[in-house]
Amino acid sequence: xxxxxxxxxxxxxxxxxxxxxxxxxxxxxxxxxxxxxxxxxxxxxxxxxxxxxxxxxxxxxxxxxxxxxxxxxxxxxxxxxxxxxxxxxxxxxxxxxxxxxxxxxxxxxxxxxxxxxxxxxxxxxxxxxxxxxxxxxxxxxxxxxxxxxxxxxxxxxxxxxxxxxxxxxxxxxxxxxxxxxxxxxxxxxxxxxxxxxxxxxxxxxxxxxxxxxxxxxxxxxxxxxxxxxxxxxxxxxxxxxxxxxxxxxxxxxxxxxxxxxxxxxxxxxxxxxxxxxxxxxxxxxxxxxxxxxxxxxxxxxxxxxxxxxxxxxxxxxxxxxxxxxxxxxxxxxxxxxxxxxxxxxxxxxxxxxxxxxxxxxxxxxxxxxxxxxxxxxxxxxx
Ligand SMILES: Cc1ncc(COP(=O)(O)O)c(C=O)c1O
Numbered sequence: 001x002x003x004x005x006x007x008x009x010x011x012x013x014x015x016x017x018x019x020x021x022x023x024x025x026x027x028x029x030x031x032x033x034x035x036x037x038x039x040x041x042x043x044x045x046x047x048x049x050x051x052x053x054x055x056x057x058x059x060x061x062x063x064x065x066x067x068x069x070x071x072x073x074x075x076x077x078x079x080x081x082x083x084x085x086x087x088x089x090x091x092x093x094x095x096x097x098x099x100x101x102x103x104x105x106x107x108x109x110x111x112x113x114x115x116x117x118x119x120x121x122x123x124x125x126x127x128x129x130x131x132x133x134x135x136x137x138x139x140x141x142x143x144x145x146x147x148x149x150x151x152x153x154x155x156x157x158x159x160x161x162x163x164x165x166x167x168x169x170x171x172x173x174x175x176x177x178x179x180x181x182x183x184x185x186x187x188x189x190x191x192x193x194x195x196x197x198x199x200x201x202x203x204x205x206x207x208x209x210x211x212x213x214x215x216x217x218x219x220x221x222x223x224x225x226x227x228x229x230x231x232x233x234x235x236x237x238x239x240x241x242x243x244x245x246x247x248x249x250x251x252x253x254x255x256x257x258x259x260x261x262x263x264x265x266x267x268x269x270x271x272x273x274x275x276x277x278x279x280x281x282x283x284x285x286x287x288x289x290x291x292x293x294x295x296x297x298x299x300x301x302x303x304x305x306x307x308x309x310x311x312x313x314x315x316x317x318x319x320x321x322x323x324x325x326x327x328x329x330x331x332x333x334x335x336x337x338x339x340x341x342x343x344x345x346x347x348x349x350x351x352x353x354x355x356x357x358x359x360x361x362x363x364x365x366x367x368x369x370x371x372x373x374x375x376x377x378x379x380x381x382x
Pocket of ligand 1: 055056057058059082083085086129155157158178179180181191192
């Protein structure tokens with residue numbers, strides 16, 4: 001039996017171990033100097049004045065929506081083809097998610113024409129998600145937002161370090177939200193970041209991440225503050241210094257890791273170029289990506305055949321996944337269901353293949369070969 005090929009692999013080395021040990025030895029493990037340093041470096045990296053480190057991207061999405069003033073009665077247009085957290089965050093602030101479709105199998109990002117159709121007098125924000133690290137059509141979405149006076153919160157969980165037309169993803173909207181969850185390109189186990197241009201939005205997010213309190217315990221321990229007031233009903237969404245020290249090392253590695261992923265993606269694309277029976281999303285794009293995941297979409301057969309293909313790959317030692325089941329099909333989102341034909345087709349036909357920077361060309365060839373066998377073997381299941 002060949003060695004198993006996982007869906008993703010951590011890009012950790014001794015640098016991460018040393019960084020964590022140094023933080024433990026410093027004896028300040030909650031939010032402190034590492035968090036402040038990570039915020040400075042991440043803001044510089046994205047090219048924005050403010051970065052607010054948080055417990056995860058879900059918290060970032062929550063505070064971003066609260067920060068731009070979204071609340072009960074507001075509608076927010078969002079893809080159903082995303083991780084459920086993107087949509088849950090809209091509910092946290094009491095607003096209503098309105099689902100828009102994706103373009104289709106060749107482009108898994110929001111269809112701007114459908115977004116335009118879904119705008120009503122109650123719409124207050126757009127929440128695009130940059131699928132797999134590929135940009136939504138930000139020029140068109142920004143124009144639409146301007147015309148209708150809407151805020152934009154970008155879900156850039158998949159997309160750290162992606163330049164799109166001279167601007168980093170996450171820096172296009174009012175707030176950009178990133179995830180440092182364990183399978184992300186930049187990880188510290190659990191973590192997130194909200195970035196923005198506006199001083200007031202940043203101040204509000206900072207306040208709300210720590211119970212609405214006017215000072216942090218690190219500031220008080222340093223003698224920079226002696227007391228605090230509570231100005232708003234906030235949360236405990238603080239990142240700790242152990243995670244921040246890990247994330248600082250990962251940030252340094254991000255650009256090289258992306259280049260390694262791009263090579264893996266290129267090998268997949270060349271191998272799939274003339275393979276029948278599947279579409280490689282985004283293969284017609286000239287822009288760049290974080291290459292967070294490598295999805296393919298089968299052209300036919302529905303979820304039954306897709307699951308049979310995945311089972312065959314699993315039996316060959318290859319881990320796959322489905323990014324994502326459509327959110328509007330989950331029980332709690334039934335009341336928000338609307339016609340989303342492209343989302344439903346892709347949700348039933350997509351397979352996420354293994355992708356990580358250290359994948360060898362031998363690994364990629366094995367995935368491609370096993371996939372080809374599985375496609376031929378399952379072509380009559382439909
Ligand atoms: C598109 C998207 N949005 C939001 C999230 C939530 O991120 P976190 O796990 O950091 O809360 C994820 C995490 O997987 C995601 O993929």
